[in-house]
Amino acid sequence: MNKMQLAIIKKDLRSIxxxxxxxxxxxxxxxVFAVFFPTLMILLMHFAPEDSMDFQKMLALLPSATDxxxxxxxxxxxxxxxxxxxxxxIIPIMAASVMAASSFVGEKEKRTLExxxxxxxxxKKIFQSKIIASFALSMAVSFGSFxxxxxxxxxxLFFTSGSLLLPDAVWAITMLLISPALSLIAITIIxxxxxxxxxxxxxxxxSVFLILPILLLVIGQSTxxxxxxxxxxxxxxxxxAVVAFFFMKNGIxxxxxxxxxx
Amino acid sequence: xxxxxxxxxxxVYEGGKRALHNISITLDxxxxxxxxxxNGAGKTTAVKLMNGILAPTSGSCRVFGIDPAREPxxxxxxxxxxxxxxxxxxxxxxxxxxxxxxxxFGLSDxxxxxxxxxxxxxLGLTDATDKKLETYSTGMRQRLSxxxxxxxxxxxxxxxxxxxxxxxESTMQVNRLIQRLARDEGATVFLCTHQLRYAEELCSSYGxxxxxxxxxxGNLEALRNSVSGGTTIRIEADRFPMGLPVCSNNGRQREITxxxxxxxxxxxxxIVENGGNVYHVSAHRLSLEEIYFALIEQRGKKGGTSHE
Numbered sequence: 001m002n003k004m005q006l007a008i009i010k011k012d013l014r015s016i017x018x019x020x021x022x023x024x025x026x027x028x029x030x031x032v033f034a035v036f037f038p039t040l041m042i043l044l045m046h047f048a049p050e051d052s053m054d055f056q057k058m059l060a061l062l063p064s065a066t067d068x069x070x071x072x073x074x075x076x077x078x079x080x081x082x083x084x085x086x087x088x089x090i091i092p093i094m095a096a097s098v099m100a101a102s103s104f105v106g107e108k109e110k111r112t113l114e115x116x117x118x119x120x121x122x123x124k125k126i127f128q129s130k131i132i133a134s135f136a137l138s139m140a141v142s143f144g145s146f147x148x149x150x151x152x153x154x155x156x157l158f159f160t161s162g163s164l165l166l167p168d169a170v171w172a173i174t175m176l177l178i179s180p181a182l183s184l185i186a187i188t189i190i191x192x193x194x195x196x197x198x199x200x201x202x203x204x205x206x207s208v209f210l211i212l213p214i215l216l217l218v219i220g221q222s223t224x225x226x227x228x229x230x231x232x233x234x235x236x237x238x239x240x241a242v243v244a245f246f247f248m249k250n251g252i253x254x255x256x257x258x259x260x261x262x
Numbered sequence: 263x264x265x266x267x268x269x270x271x272x273x274v275y276e277g278g279k280r281a282l283h284n285i286s287i288t289l290d291x292x293x294x295x296x297x298x299x300x301n302g303a304g305k306t307t308a309v310k311l312m313n314g315i316l317a318p319t320s321g322s323c324r325v326f327g328i329d330p331a332r333e334p335x336x337x338x339x340x341x342x343x344x345x346x347x348x349x350x351x352x353x354x355x356x357x358x359x360x361x362x363x364x365x366x367f368g369l370s371d372x373x374x375x376x377x378x379x380x381x382x383x384x385l386g387l388t389d390a391t392d393k394k395l396e397t398y399s400t401g402m403r404q405r406l407s408x409x410x411x412x413x414x415x416x417x418x419x420x421x422x423x424x425x426x427x428x429x430x431e432s433t434m435q436v437n438r439l440i441q442r443l444a445r446d447e448g449a450t451v452f453l454c455t456h457q458l459r460y461a462e463e464l465c466s467s468y469g470x471x472x473x474x475x476x477x478x479x480g481n482l483e484a485l486r487n488s489v490s491g492g493t494t495i496r497i498e499a500d501r502f503p504m505g506l507p508v509c510s511n512n513g514r515q516r517e518i519t520x521x522x523x524x525x526x527x528x529x530x531x532x533i534v535e536n537g538g539n540v541y542h543v544s545a546h547r548l549s550l551e552e553i554y555f556a557l558i559e560q561r562g563k564k565g566g567t568s569h570e
């Protein structure tokens with residue numbers, strides 16, 4: 001990445017962070033996923049009477065993931081360290097989709113695209129800059145949310161049960177491999193769509209129709225996977241990372257000024 | 263060194279619209295070239311072809327030896343483009359916009375800042391430096407676009423209707439800047455406009471285009487020569503000899519079309535030798551506008567064949 005690409009990335013990120021409406025919308029989904037859900041779960045587990053829970057049956061069906069004898073602890077472990085990571089696949093994609101969807105067509109609507117195309121960067125490099133900008137935003141939101149979630153849940157756990165439940169290897173694989181890889185793939189697809197779209201709305205609708213089914217499929221399938229084996233998860237994460245890298249390098253195809261300007 | 267070489271350049275859009283047909287133009291460095299024609303004549307298409315944003319259907323184009331279709335990014339480093347379709351960001355201030363484009367062209371932050379402030383001052387935009395672009399008037403936007411295109415000191419500046427929406431004072435500022443750029447920095451200017459009188463004030467050579475065809479190219483003198491009868495002389499005398507090629511007759515005042523002013527003494531001598539008294543002689547040289555319409559007429563008569 002060179003200095004010129006950095007200029008585009010900085011400009012794109014600034015346009016999101018200085019737009020209060022978009023910025024607040026961007027923070028709502030992460031807040032619900034990273035703060036509201038786990039807090040609800042922790043409080044529910046703390047205040048609900050133990051004998052009224054039907055979780056025992058569910059626990060009996062699942063491979064034991066922890067040595068904890070206390071079913072409350074086991075359920076919290078499952079929720080915080082096995083189910084919550086799945087939300088962190090959704091968060092970065094949701095966060096980046098708005099920016100990625102308007103990456104090219106937004107410039108077209110503002111009549112700034114042609115000015116951008118006259119810069120001394122190849123169209124491929126401009127594409128990459130747009131992808132990196134959205135990716136940077138998605139990762140910033142993702143890691144920011146993660147940090148907030150860890151601090152809040154640990155504090156809540158400490159005050160309700162007197163113990164902590166720190167993130168484990170599944171989290172590491174999710175945050176460092178699976179989530180970035182899937183985000184990058186999704187962003188590349190959305191940015192490509194943005195270059196072909198005529199309006200921002202069209203690009204956003206297209207991104208929802210394109211990304212949502214893939215996302216649901218991945219999440220549906222991976223829920224079970226998160227419970228099976230850390231090594232398998234690591235393997236899948238590595239494969240996804242390779243696919244994502246290939247996507248970013250070559251997924252743009254051979255960009256053509258005429259098609260982008262149309 | 264030649265700045266631009268277009269050789270039988272042709273562009274047919276998808277859908278069959280032929281925007282440029284067999285255009286050949288050569289531009290020397292430091293020239294202020296006026297590419298003139300009505301809206302839709304193919305001027306903007308030519309600018310896009312020279313910047314590699316469009317690929318030619320046939321023919322070739324070289325800008326400082328670079329083929330823009332093959333290496334557009336190299337070409338963009340040398341050129342600055344002002345067109346009505348190339349706008350800047352409304353939510354950024356004038357200065358922020360210029361800093362962004364400065365960085366985009368590889369200038370450091372400090373270089374960008376000093377260049378931006380100097381251009382803003384030259385274009386009379388100092389007061390609007392920290393105002394958001396959305397508050398700018400059309401004329402201010404146009405001047406900021408010019409500043410943006412000049413940030414990286416381009417060797418070739420493409421200006422598509424640079425003074426549209428400008429008041430006379432701003433037009434003068436822009437003109438001065440363009441002339442200074444060509445004279446002091448040796449930059450070549452490719453100016454597209456349909457305002458022929460404006461172009462005549464500013465340009466050193468011209469290309470006249472209509473419906474994608476080049477009608478003529480060269481300096482004003484060459485263009486005058488390319489149309490039959492480049493100069494009209496108005497003579498007031500009390501008697502005229504027979505056989506003068508008169509094109510209008512208003513009693514004592516007659517208009518005669520000649521190829522050049524060198525023919526005037528001979529005509530006056532013939533009138534005097536014929537016993538006439540000459541009261542007034544003035545030469546009227548064809549303006550760019552008149553040349554343009556004469557060329558359009560000529561093309562109509564020839565059945566639409568192009569020539570250079």
